[in-house]
Amino acid sequence: MALDENGVSEIEWERLYNPDNSIFLSGRKLMSEVNAIIFLVVCTNIFFVIRFFFQHYVLKPIALSFNMRKSYTARFLENGWYTLYYISFFLIGSYVYSQESWSIFPTMNIWLGWPTQPFSTLFRTYYLIELSFYVHCTIALFFETRRKDFNQMLTHHVATFFLVGCSYWYRYHRIGIAILWIHNIADIFLYSAKALNYISKEVKNKTIQIICDGLFVMFAVSFFVTRLIFFPFTLIKSSLTEAYYVSVEFPLFYPTNVALLTLLILHMFWFFLIARIIYIKLFKSKDFDDIRSDSDEDEEVKPTQKGLEAEPTRTNKNTNNNKNNKLTQTKVSKAAQKKNE
Known part of the structure; x- marks a missing residue:
């Protein structure tokens, strides 16, 4: 279906004058988005290809240069990949927004003119690529290192895919870019901190650990400001109130x-974990690293079959030390008894 100079199709113009939402569920709408669906599928596969080459030919040599153990390497590759993505698309999203003629404040600008708000080729392409990334994330979640918050992450990805997909389909792209942009900010600091953390564990470098902890603090602050203040009190508030007044048949x-x-709700749950990390650091004088396994499986790999290469766990070391101490105490007590006899 042909688009006008602002990227608006006949269907959007038709919906403007006819408040019948079944237009968006019609066969005509589906046919108008066939190219977008094909583009989405292609981009999802491209993400997996780029991820493979970046992890194996850029990140893996870095891990090998630090003699990183196998139990850390997989997580380092995952976090390094997500760091690259969030930095790149935070910058791209910022550029796309800077090319728009509207401003997010006042927030009524998000809804005024819907559904015939301009949707440029650049904006549309960025939006579909972001959507394909979350399709990739949802699929990749089943193949990545299993984490304790797997169910929460799966719920997050499904909810995000639903929101981004529906906002594209129904042309709520203005609030969509705002949501994508604020979520990318905090994740830059999170994944870069986690990637550096695995390097720090190997090299035991104090400077790297300070940088890592600093990134975690920046993550906590940006997470609180963007996801617990701006997100609910600006974007959700606008979606609950202003959108309804613009179109009763929203x-x-x-x-x-x-x-x-x-x-x-997921953000509130994750911030509870973040606050607990900060509490342990400040009031129990422990490193941030002590609790990061709350979001990961146990850090050490435990051998489950003969011949499996794995480093000894801290638990095994402590157990061995305890056994040695008990044997020593037993020998000393027996020697003392013989002496008394």
Whole structure:
């Protein structure tokens, strides 16, 4: 279906004058997005290809240069890949937004003119690539290192995919880019801190550990500001109130707001874990590293079959030390008894 100079199709113009949301579920709408669907599938596969080459030909040599143990390497490759993505698409999203003629404040700008708001080729391409990334994330989650918050991450990815996909389909792309942008900020600091953390564990370099802890603090601050203040009190508030006043027949009003509130609940859960890390650091004088396994499986690899290469765990070391101490105490007590006899 042909688009005008602003990237608006006949269907959006038709919906403007006819408040019938079934237009968005029609066969005509589906046919108009066939190229977008093909582009989405292609980009999802490209993400896996780029990820493979970046991890194996850029990140893996770095891990080998630090003699990183196998139990850390897989997580280092994952976190390094996500660091690259979030930095890149935070910058790309910032550029796309800078090319738009509207501003997010006042927030009524998000909704005014819907559904015929301009949707440029650059904006549309960026949006579809972001959507394909979350398809890639959802699939990759089943192949990555299993983490304790697997169910929460799966819920997060599904909710995000639903929001981004629906916002593209129904042309709520203005609030969509704002949500994507604020979520990319904190993740830059999170994944870069986690990647550096695995290097720090190997080299035991104090400077790297300080940088790592500094990135974690920046992650905590940015997470709180963007996801617990700006997200609920600006974007969710706008979606719950202003969107309704702009169009009484607002499509997917309840499902999209339920998805937004689901993300908010997940953010509150994760910030509880962040606050606990900070508490342990400040009041129990422990490193941030002591609790990072809360989001990961146990750090050490335990041998499950003969011939499996694995480093000895801290638990095994402590157990051996305890056994040696008990044997020593037993020998000393027996010697003392013989002496008394």
